[in-house]
Amino acid sequence: MPYIDVRDVGVRHGKNETLRHAGFEAERGEIVSFIGPSGSGKTTFLRTLIGLQPVWQGQMGVDGRIVDMAAPASARILREQAAIVFQQYGLFGHMSVLRNLTLAPTVVAKRSRRNAEHEARALLERLGLANKADMLPADLSGGQKQRVAIARALMLRPSLLLLDEPTSALDPHKVRDVGVLLRDLAQDGMTIVQVSHAMNVVSSLSDRIVLLEDGQVRAVGKGRGCAAQQPDIAAFMNTHGGDAAADPAGLRPDPEH
């Protein structure tokens, strides 16, 4: 049984079906990329996985535990196992970086502030943000904000990390840093699902690629180098500014890994 098993997700906006029978699987520690033309439902699909987008049907299994995504109580359950990093990060503008990280652990998980701050500082250090703890989000660069947002998500110790367009707002040379970070997290056993338009990142990073079109899963590529092997995915990537066979960011894991 796969670690993440999402099936039959349906989203309706009035008479429009923005998502139909969408699903995917992922093993622990895999990086999954949702690709597809704009309006294909990638971000909608991602948002259903954390209960931000109501669905009328769908189920999600995490480590064998099945959640009915259409049930009103599902959002809370989904949010206990998953965390999301928004495209614009959504950092709390009036709080220091440190407080952004410790708010949920202290208020929701009732951890002591000291304990949470200790972990937060360690995490910031790991992400190269040790000296930014007392700054406000507005004083950070785009790349730093994103790493803070990732750190805030990691404080929840999620088993599933969702990222909406993690590289779209970054300078090209910062894109590689994010890729390395995501690869590290996946190697630690975290399952990552990202929506991406950056085909170079997708082909370098993904263990699995899900091509969405018109609210449906059109094709799934699995395993390293899958971008080139699956014809629909390769065709899409080659027409959207990427080379399916390439690893331009140099992020593809070693074969023996």
Added chain:
Amino acid sequence: MIAFSHYDIALLLQAMGRTVELSLGGGLLGIAGAILLTALRLSDLRYMFPLRMLAVLYVQTIRRIPFIVTLYIVFFCAGMMGVDVSATVVAIGSIGLIAAAYLCEILHGGVKTVPVEQVEAALVLNLPLWARWRYVIGPQALSAIVPPAVGYLVLFIKDTALASQIGVVELSQAGVILSNRGLPSVQVFCVVLLLYFAISYPLTCLSRLLEKRIAVH
């Protein structure tokens, strides 16, 4: 310099007290009403839809009616229903009704300045409703609410003068009474002006203080 008798001074001070009473009572009622109306407008529960529409209708209607008309409506409604209350209570009620509508617009607008992604981020962090308001939405909305809300309250202290139309002896009416009694009008109303200033200026100071506190937060 005019010679105010003790009686005149007592009248002025009493009237000033009445104006404060109208402003404070109406303002507090208005703030409470505005919070309720805003909560209704922000609720996304489906069965709240009719109440939400009512709240919007209320705000949009009241804001289009002159204060004096609302005042008369409340005054004559109270009379028609045989409710035996003083003109002051009628005036406070009317002021509260109107202030609620205006303040609701300010509150609603302030809450909407908080970026959607932050609200969603608070949601996915599993923060309960109270914590989302206490830590994320509230502090940021307040900095957009306090300056215009205080600005509005200062403006509406002046509007309490209209309560004289239904027989409430408030500050401006006291001025009219004194000048009818033969005291020099210009001087009398200059004193009235100073007293209005004395009422509203502390409010402005309070606002500055609040803004500073919010900014520090």
